[in-house]
Amino acid sequence: xxxxxxxxxxxxxxxxxxxxxxxxxxxxxxxxxxxxxxxxxxxxxxxxxxxxxxxxxxxxxxxxxxxxxxxxxxxxxxxxxxxxxxxxxxxxxxxxxxxxxxxxxxxxxxxxxxxxxxxxxx
Numbered sequence: 842x843x844x845x846x847x848x849x850x851x852x853x854x855x856x857x858x859x860x861x862x863x864x865x866x867x868x869x870x871x872x873x874x875x876x877x878x879x880x881x882x883x884x885x886x887x888x889x890x891x892x893x894x895x896x897x898x899x900x901x902x903x904x905x906x907x908x909x910x911x912x913x914x915x916x917x918x919x920x921x922x923x924x925x926x927x928x929x930x931x932x933x934x935x936x937x938x939x940x941x942x943x944x945x946x947x948x949x950x951x952x953x954x955x956x957x958x959x960x961x962x963x
Contacts, residue, residue, distance in 0.1 A: 846926070854926045857933035864919060864944040866956055876917035879903070881931045882950065886923065890960040892953060900927045904934050914939045921946035921953070 846854075864872070880891045881900040891897065898906050900922065911918065918940060920928040928945040935943045946953075954960065 850926075854929055857929040858945075860936065861929050861932040862944050863925070863929070863947040865947050866952055866958070869919060869946060872919075874917050876919050877911055879918060879920045880950075881920050881922050881928050886950070888962075890950075890954075890962055892921065892950070893959055893961045895921075895961075900931045903931050904938065907935060907938070907940075911940075915941055917942040917944070919944045919946055921949045923949050924951050925949045 878892060878895040880887055880895045880897045881903055882891075882897075883899055883901075884897075887897045887899075896910065898910060918932075918935065920932050920935075920943065922928040922931075925945060925947050926949075928949060932943040932945045948955075
């Protein structure tokens with residue numbers, strides 16, 4: 842069952858996606874540049890499983906906490922959420938904060954799991 846999103850939210854996401862680079866799972870797996878992988882989902886979503894080697898900074902606190910976790914604003918950041926909407930919004934916000942290489946994982950955790958890729962539980 843897919844979640845229905847409100848028109849205003851979808852308009853915000855589309856605007857953010859026009860300013861944010863997306864990366865596919867295939868591109869992520871082939872990515873050679875060192876990066877920080879950040880899960881922006883809610884705590885309960887993270888606890889049910891997440892991408893290996895990801896750090897968790899929920900979308901609700903990422904703007905507040907990112908500078909203490911990642912000081913280098915040139916560092917490549919790859920954000921993901923459940924389906925790619927919240928990560929696009931968060932990536933847009935981080936770009937506004939001066940982070941210059943922020944990507945959003947297209948399809949998010951759902952696409953990762955549907956591709957049969959490994960997940961971590963810790």
